[in-house]
Amino acid sequence: MSTAGLPTIWELVADGAATLPEPFSRAALINWVSARRPDVGVSSIAAHIQFATANATHTGHNPFADREPLLNRVGRGQYVRYREVDGGTSPGAVVRSGRVVLVGSSGATASESGAAGQIFRSDGFARAREHAVHSRLPWFVLSAKHGLLDPADVISPFEIQIDDQPAAYRTAWGEWVVAQLADRLQLDGVTVEVHGGVDFAQPLRQPLARRGAVLDIPLPGTWRDSGPAEERAGPVDAPVRAALERLRNLVGRHGSAS
Structure with a gap:
């Protein structure tokens, strides 16, 4: 809650996302927040929606970067609540990997x-x-x-x-x-x-x-298959794997030349 006893815009965006039927439009979410905080301008609400969207592009500083996102964009002006899925990378994270x-x-x-x-x-x-x-x-x-x-x-x-x-x-x-x-x-x-x-x-x-x-x-x-190739390959597998590897190399060389 803010010092004035009113919910913050971030809190209202979270509440609106939890309340509105999915998928909901950006306009519906703005209207939902604006009805509860008429003192806040539409541009401020829109900025909060942008900051709260996991798959949005942020060209400048995001003051809420340390918070878990609230939304995912699923189409032009269409959103659903943010859901975390195992196996990916954190939105916006720059990763170093070989x-x-x-x-x-x-x-x-x-x-x-x-x-x-x-x-x-x-x-x-x-x-x-x-x-x-x-x-x-x-x-x-x-x-x-x-x-x-x-x-x-x-x-x-x-x-x-x-x-x-x-x-x-x-x-x-x-x-x-x-x-x-x-x-x-x-x-x-x-x-x-x-x-x-x-x-x-x-x-x-x-x-x-x-x-x-x-x-x-x-x-x-x-x-x-897991394990070293020479351990996996049997007497029949070895020629097949060798042929596949030659084909793979040919594809790579053809792509490099094009």
Whole structure:
């Protein structure tokens, strides 16, 4: 409570988010707060909403950076209450790591809004997510619509596929994703492991290289076994794994030359 005995704007934003049916609009939340604190201007309420949103971009100082976020943006002017999801990185945190995992969104989505790390239903996405979580490395979700997402970011279902987009879109998307990643990670010398296919990986190659990062595209399933490769491979597995490794190297060289 404030010294005047009135709830603070932050407290009212939290109360409004807990009260309004999800998803709720920015205008509805502003009206909810304004009705309880008519002495506060709309611009101040809007600023508090921005500061309280986990997946919002903050170009200046955030006076509430030490507090847990209150909101997640799920669409243009649409919000839900903030929910923490295990396995991601803290919103806005700049991480130093030698390797990062990016998982391309694929397959059908849930019918309702949900965390980016949980909303996609394909077996391939689930396996890649499990690998990312168990690796204990920083990991993010790649979205053809949203670019780079923290696993905890709450989004609405969408049908935009990266392989359906023209080359100009994919090029701009790759620059956007790497710029988002650079806000979260020190990229120089980092290996960026991309799951979900070359349609997600290829647009990232040149933007990553300019920042000193290396793109790694694991072939499906090659990361699922644990232990040294020579211990895993049997007499039949060894030639198959060798062929897969040659194919992987060819893909990498072809991408570097393009």
